[in-house]
Every structure is written in structure tokens, then in C-alpha cells.
Amino acid sequence: MSRIAVVGGHGKVAMLLHPSLVARGHTPVALVRKEEYRAELEALGADVGILDIEQDDASAFAMAFAGCDAVVFAAGGGADGDIERKRTVDLEGSLKSIEGARQAGIARFVQVSAMGVDAALPADTSEVWRAYVEAKRDADAALRDSDLAWTIVRPGALTDDPATGQVALGLDVEGGEVTRADVADVVAAILDDDATVGQQCNLVNGSVPVADAVRALTS
Numbered sequence: 001m002s003r004i005a006v007v008g009g010h011g012k013v014a015m016l017l018h019p020s021l022v023a024r025g026h027t028p029v030a031l032v033r034k035e036e037y038r039a040e041l042e043a044l045g046a047d048v049g050i051l052d053i054e055q056d057d058a059s060a061f062a063m064a065f066a067g068c069d070a071v072v073f074a075a076g077g078g079a080d081g082d083i084e085r086k087r088t089v090d091l092e093g094s095l096k097s098i099e100g101a102r103q104a105g106i107a108r109f110v111q112v113s114a115m116g117v118d119a120a121l122p123a124d125t126s127e128v129w130r131a132y133v134e135a136k137r138d139a140d141a142a143l144r145d146s147d148l149a150w151t152i153v154r155p156g157a158l159t160d161d162p163a164t165g166q167v168a169l170g171l172d173v174e175g176g177e178v179t180r181a182d183v184a185d186v187v188a189a190i191l192d193d194d195a196t197v198g199q200q201c202n203l204v205n206g207s208v209p210v211a212d213a214v215r216a217l218t219s
Helices: 012-023 035-043 058-065 083-104 127-145 180-191 210-216
Strands: 003-007 027-032 047-050 070-073 108-112 149-155 157-159 166-170 177-179 199-205
Touching: 003 012, 003 058, 012 027, 012 180, 027 035, 035 047, 058 083, 070 083, 070 180, 083 108, 083 127, 108 127, 108 180, 127 149, 149 180, 157 180, 166 180, 166 210, 177 180, 180 199, 180 210
Parallel strands: 003 027, 003 070, 027 047, 070 108, 108 149, 149 199, 157 177, 177 199
Antiparallel strands: 166 199
16 A cells, blocks of 8 residues: 655545545545645545645655655646746646655656647737646656656546546547546556656547556556
């Protein structure tokens, strides 16, 4: 059994990830800003740690990761127009998580990113969307450049539909929708497969069972 630190532990993907990790015999450690989330998270089988992604420094992240075997960065600054939070959460939160993992001696790191963030943006792109894309792009680049045992999952357009258990997963997968529940199940499966280290993959719903899709990443 492993302890998995989940940064952004009350987010929509994270809330689905916790039970998926528990079902695989792991203990999720949900790292959240508010104590009021504790009962809800514990009901999902997660341990709870308090961490303010925007205000705490990398040393605080390292302390929050203590005793864990892997880190999942599943935080996001939200879909609203707050450009600054795209930087402080999506980028700086990831950078502090990477450094915190290094300080804590944790190698395994899975990052939930977004599809298409390496593509050039058209001139008429909104400031909010540009800030989001650039934050995710730079966070992924920093993780790839680190010495961690990383995997980057880049989902397409997220939906709240029930899990299908069927996905398309790979570097060349084209855009589409994917349920948050399927993203959570893919992340959990990736954590159980060390052969996925060093892989960056797009993710949408498709026709391949999750377990088979994750195994195919390394074939």
C-alpha cells in the first residue's frame, strides 16, 4: 500500500481520484486549504492535510508530502476570469509541488494538465485562456526538465458524466471529451505502472479499456 499526496485534493478530478486510489489499496492524502473539507474527504477514504497552494512555499509542500510515496498534481485555478490564479495555482503550485517532492525525497509525480497547451495560440485568444494555456504549458515543461519520475496526463474537454471505462490514451490522440471519472481512473492506473514514467499522453474517451490503454503506453 502506498500513500499518494494529491495536491488540489478537493478538486473535481481529485474527489473522484480518492476512491479510485482506495480501491487499488492506496491511501490518498488530500491536500486542501480548508479544514471544513475534512469530513467529506475522510468519507472517501482519504487522509487530509492542510496546504495553501498559493500562500505556502516549497518547504511547506515538502512537509505536507512527508511519508508519501508519490505526488499527484491535480490543482487548477478554476474556469473563471481570474488570470492571476492561473499563474499562482496552475503554474506556481506545480513548481512548488515539484520542488517539494524533491525536498521530501519523493520521485514519483503525476501531473494532470490539459490537451493542446503546446500549440501556438491565435492572435485573438482571450487573455484568460492564454494565461491558462501558458501556465499549463510551462508547468509541464518544468516537470519534464526535472529529475523526477514523472508522467503527464493531458485530458481533453472535461465532463461530469459517469465513468465509461473506455478511453483513447497516447501522444497522438486528437481532441475530444473525457469524463473526469475516467481521468481519475487513468491517473490511478498510471500510478500503479512504473513503466509509464517519462510518458506524456493525451486523454479522451474512446474504445479501449483503461487498464489496456495504460499498458499500451509502454508497448
